[in-house]
Amino acid sequence: MYVALIVLVQAMYSVGDLIRKTILSGRSFDFGLLKSVPLLLTLALSGLAFVLQLYVLKHLDLSKTIIILGSCAVIFSALLGVLVLKEKLNVYNYLGVAFAVLAVVFINIKK
Secondary structure (H helix, E strand, O other): OHHHHHHHHHHHHHHHHHHHHHHHOOOOOOHHHHHOHHHHHHHHHHHHHHHHHHHHHHHOOHHHHHHHHHHHHHHHHHHHHHHOOOOOOOHHHHHHHHHHHHHHHHHOOOO
16 A cells, blocks of 8 residues: 555656646746746645655655655656657666666565
8 A cells, every 4th residue: 555655656746747847848937936826736736745755654664665756756757758748768768667667566575
């Protein structure tokens, strides 16, 4: 259950980052952006993800949690980049994603 929750946390972080990238696209940063409702909603999403992450950290080892978060960040970033932003991945990118998937699998193998 905690592993699924940490995967959800990283999905929330990644989606929030993608939306923020879209909001900031073509704009220079200024403090007026902080009044933008879409930006505030993405910050709320990231805040909720952070609270869930703290909950998971109470129940899972830090080393396991951080490995899953980092690996899922690679996986979700690549997926969102290809599916939403129409980015092209090369062989090394796919290999990196495969290693990230393997990391999540290996970290969850019981002794």
